[in-house]
Amino acid sequence: MSSNKYYLNYLDELESEAIYVLREVWAQFQNPVILFSGGKDSIVITHLAKKAFYPAKIPFPLMHVDTGHNFPETIKFRDDIIKELGVSLIVGSVQESIDDGRVAEEKGKNATRNALQITTLLDAIESNKVDCAIGGGRRDEEKARAKERFFSHRDDFGQWDPKNQRPELWNIFNGKYFEGEHFRAFPISNWTEMDVWNYIKRENIAIPSLYFAHEREVVWRQDAWIPNSEFLVLEDHEEVVTKKIRFRTLGDITITGGIESEADTLAKIADEVAGMRQTERGNRSDDKRSESAMEDRKRQGYF
Amino acid sequence: MLDNNQLLRFTTAGSVDDGKSTLIGRLLYDSKSIFEDQLQSIENTSKKKGHAGVDLALFTDGLRDEREQGITIDVAYRYFTTPKRKFIIADTPGHIQYTRNMVTGASTANVATILVDARHGVIEQTKRHAFIASLLNIPHVIVCVNKMDLVDYSEEVFNNIVSQFEEISSKMLIKDVRFIPMSALEGDNVVNRSKNMDWYQGSPMLNMLETMHISSDVNKVDARFPVQTVLRPQNDTHRDYRGYAGRVASGVLRVGDEITVMPSGFTSVIKGINLNDQQLSEAFAPQSVSIELEDDIDIGRGDMIVRSNNKPEASQDVEVMLCWLNNTAAKPRAKYTVKHTSNDQKAMIKDVVYKIDIESLNRVEGDDTLAMNDIAKVKIRTTKPLMIDSYRENRMTGSIILVDDTTNETVAAGMIV
Numbered sequence: 001m002s003s004n005k006y007y008l009n010y011l012d013e014l015e016s017e018a019i020y021v022l023r024e025v026w027a028q029f030q031n032p033v034i035l036f037s038g039g040k041d042s043i044v045i046t047h048l049a050k051k052a053f054y055p056a057k058i059p060f061p062l063m064h065v066d067t068g069h070n071f072p073e074t075i076k077f078r079d080d081i082i083k084e085l086g087v088s089l090i091v092g093s094v095q096e097s098i099d100d101g102r103v104a105e106e107k108g109k110n111a112t113r114n115a116l117q118i119t120t121l122l123d124a125i126e127s128n129k130v131d132c133a134i135g136g137g138r139r140d141e142e143k144a145r146a147k148e149r150f151f152s153h154r155d156d157f158g159q160w161d162p163k164n165q166r167p168e169l170w171n172i173f174n175g176k177y178f179e180g181e182h183f184r185a186f187p188i189s190n191w192t193e194m195d196v197w198n199y200i201k202r203e204n205i206a207i208p209s210l211y212f213a214h215e216r217e218v219v220w221r222q223d224a225w226i227p228n229s230e231f232l233v234l235e236d237h238e239e240v241v242t243k244k245i246r247f248r249t250l251g252d253i254t255i256t257g258g259i260e261s262e263a264d265t266l267a268k269i270a271d272e273v274a275g276m277r278q279t280e281r282g283n284r285s286d287d288k289r290s291e292s293a294m295e296d297r298k299r300q301g302y303f
Numbered sequence: 304m305l306d307n308n309q310l311l312r313f314t315t316a317g318s319v320d321d322g323k324s325t326l327i328g329r330l331l332y333d334s335k336s337i338f339e340d341q342l343q344s345i346e347n348t349s350k351k352k353g354h355a356g357v358d359l360a361l362f363t364d365g366l367r368d369e370r371e372q373g374i375t376i377d378v379a380y381r382y383f384t385t386p387k388r389k390f391i392i393a394d395t396p397g398h399i400q401y402t403r404n405m406v407t408g409a410s411t412a413n414v415a416t417i418l419v420d421a422r423h424g425v426i427e428q429t430k431r432h433a434f435i436a437s438l439l440n441i442p443h444v445i446v447c448v449n450k451m452d453l454v455d456y457s458e459e460v461f462n463n464i465v466s467q468f469e470e471i472s473s474k475m476l477i478k479d480v481r482f483i484p485m486s487a488l489e490g491d492n493v494v495n496r497s498k499n500m501d502w503y504q505g506s507p508m509l510n511m512l513e514t515m516h517i518s519s520d521v522n523k524v525d526a527r528f529p530v531q532t533v534l535r536p537q538n539d540t541h542r543d544y545r546g547y548a549g550r551v552a553s554g555v556l557r558v559g560d561e562i563t564v565m566p567s568g569f570t571s572v573i574k575g576i577n578l579n580d581q582q583l584s585e586a587f588a589p590q591s592v593s594i595e596l597e598d599d600i601d602i603g604r605g606d607m608i609v610r611s612n613n614k615p616e617a618s619q620d621v622e623v624m625l626c627w628l629n630n631t632a633a634k635p636r637a638k639y640t641v642k643h644t645s646n647d648q649k650a651m652i653k654d655v656v657y658k659i660d661i662e663s664l665n666r667v668e669g670d671d672t673l674a675m676n677d678i679a680k681v682k683i684r685t686t687k688p689l690m691i692d693s694y695r696e697n698r699m700t701g702s703i704i705l706v707d708d709t710t711n712e713t714v715a716a717g718m719i720v
Contacts, residue, residue: 006587007518010310010389019591020550023531027604051579055544056536139380146379166713167403167628169410170702172642176711190391192382279338
């Protein structure tokens with residue numbers, strides 16, 4: 001037996017690290033939840049949680065912040081996975097936050113409900129007494145996220161202070177907090193988009209059909225194919241066309257841009273991602289608003 | 304990417320002037336890890352700032368304050384992949400006031416890269432970076448002698464810097480040091496071999512990172528399994544299942560091994576090792592698994608499963624090299640929570656044996672204040688025993704952090720002597 005065989009490949013090491021983080025969350029917090037958007041990253045987190053606690057079921061609920069502007073496919077996928085795993089679901093509704101006067105809809109042609117989610121998320125965290133919200137955020141996504149900790153502290157207003165974070169050394173995580181504060185935990189911090197796809201392919205994880213190439217009615221807006229939906233307000237010059245597209249990320253249907261693609265299997269998607277020359281958030285108009293768009297939203301309590 | 308590719312973590316320490324950001328930008332750019340929209344955005348900013356060409360250093364820009372002030376405040380993590388390996392860079396600021404960030408970045412690194420400006424040679428800062436790499440026991444160090452283009456690619460200048468560095472590192476415990484003459488700005492010996500330095504026979508930096516042997520960086524000898532949590536599904540298919548969940552900190556554990564649970568001292572035999580629904584015959588660091596034992600014994604978080612013939616020391620008196628990480632200085636004989644593997648205990652700093660003067664690296668006795676960025680040898684007393692190994696032998700079971708219970712902040716990191 002050579003000692004050479006005692007090393008992990010990069011995917012196994014990332015998996016092992018994420019499982020470790022999920023178990024630390026369970027051990028250090030009273031009432032954690034997984035933030036579940038129906039996107040690939042939160043699906044991978046859920047898969048990792050299944051592995052971390054097997055043969056017990058996932059010991060915490062999934063929490064979905066529902067903008068009301070959903071892809072119908074995402075909602076069906078969410079409901080199916082809840083049933084399959086036997087875990088409970090908490091929904092925070094942006095529509096209810098609007099109806100209750102907690103937030104007001106943005107105005108103008110590029111109005112979205114993206115920023116409104118912050119209030120709904122923080123309200124749901126508070127009313128459900130959640131002390132740790134587990135997210136699928138990755139450090140490779142965006143420059144503000146590159147500074148995130150695995151265990152990330154939020155003050156009693158739900159705010160992130162990037163200049164005053166707790167140092168995180170070795171694999172020792174400090175999840176201590178005072179009443180009213182909470183944590184965000186990011187088990188796949190060290191994964192890249194490519195790692196996520198390679199892992200989904202290797203583990204053969206079910207993902208919503210939206211990630212595979214399919215025919216869809218779309219509009220060309222802000223350098224991406226935005227899906228036509230009941231929520232989209234068309235400009236005079238805009239034309240609805242049918243294209244074969246797929247989505248690299250999933251968010252609010254009004255701002256998630258698709259790319260033209262023929263990739264209709266996990267293997268083809270992984271190949272396509274490997275050859276990509278644009279970042280995945282390049283198709284998200286929420287990040288295009290300014291250089292600090294993500295940092296500003298994160299400071300306020302965004303995912 | 305191949306299935307057997309490994310993950311390598313490295314830190315970059317240096318200040319803005321050393322060309323650290325340019326080096327990282329060069330690595331990412333020449334290894335084609337930069338996306339077009341990122342490049343476009345950098346080109347626009349370069350133009351706005353009036354730079355000629357693309358300023359590679361802008362790739363590592365982070366938070367708004369960092370962009371405005373042109374400094375790195377906090378550790379930033381960056382990622383790139385080649386056909387041979389996946390890399391994680393912990394990009395840490397090099398200024399003296401940021402010792403805490405260097406220590407943080409170094410704690411998980413396989414490799415420390417230390418930048419030296421060829422025009423200035425080894426300076427105080429280089430010494431400090433080498434000392435931290437040694438203190439944190441980083442297995443490999445690469446000294447990047449940068450800006451060779453500004454010294455006419457001179458072999459003599461390079462050789463002088465090599466001897467200067469060897470003189471200081473000979474007094475430290477650094478196992479594997481390598482030197483590369485480079486120009487990050489011009490791209491010499493970063494990803495591509497330099498055409499200007501035929502006298503250098505070694506590899507460019509990327510090739511070195513892709514090929515160095517890192518499997519031995521993890522302790523594979525002393526089996527240590529800190530228990531994170533206990534899995535008891537109590538469902539119909541697994542009514543009697545009781546699994547101890549954790550990540551192997553070091554060594555190898557096999558089904559059939561005779562084990563001891565620390566600190567209780569109970570003994571048993573490993574009945575099964577599981578990862579999800581897979582049954583494994585053995586588990587090694589850093590795998591996350593769950594372990595079943597032959598006997599029903601009382602085990603919980605904070606306990607450690609070890610092989611009966613190779614145990615860590617159980618001790619309430621621990622000597623550590625401590626790095627203070629907080630703005631609030633240590634209070635004499637104040638109580639803290641010490642976190643060690645999955646174990647939390649109350650602890651008191653009993654004595655400051657000596658402090659290290661970070662400029663001269665000399666020991667200073669008789670000064671027992673501990674302020675931000677101070678490094679000192681201290682004696683700690685805990686309320687219950689910790690199961691410890693020396694940090695030199697075992698990074699995972701030899702490390703602690705201290706948490707201030709009045710603020711909940713992580714105030715210090717310690718390496719057990």
